[in-house]
Amino acid sequence: MLTLSSQLNTYLIMGAVLFGFGIFGLLRRPSLIGMLIAVELVLSGASINFMAFNRFLAPDPTVGQIITLFIMAIAAAEAAISLSIVIAVYRNYKSIEVEDLVELKG
Template sequence: MPINDALLNVGLSHYLILSALLFTLGLLGVLLRRNVIVILMSIELMLNAVNITFVAFSRYSPTANMDGQAMVFFVMTIAAAEAAVGLALATTIFKKFREVNIRYFEHLKG
């Protein structure tokens, strides 16, 4: 693929590559960070990458269909629910240990 063509014509692969990059960055954040809140933020990044994929496939499918965009709403709902529960868990950890480090999660049982 000539580099000029790739710069001029933005297509499906551009969006998929951006989505893959964003997903990988989010995964890196989930694995490397210790702060529970930053881990939740990285998960939001990964879900956004998935949303970009849905919308891009819906735009570039041979027949125009909006199913991909409908899926984005479900992903957003799940993301909001996950953020609410995760932040409630983070508050529980903070109340006990005055810190939101992921290593305190193991003390929450019982």
């Protein structure tokens, strides 16, 4: 149990678990912000996979770290854009629940 930190499988399974939690939250949450939180979990699961392969299998150990930094930048941009979409939706519908947003033409 104490040598888990030096095995590739531990990190891969952690990434899979976070991904599964993200999908679970994405399907279960009735509001847009809750779904955004779940998407962040999915992204961090993917990042953990990149970092694990970078540490154990990559010949050049900077590649995975740089990809993870880019994933963080994309995730930050995605969070900013989607939160402003959420606020715009809230201003028009007075609700951020997905079931209320069924009209295509505003």
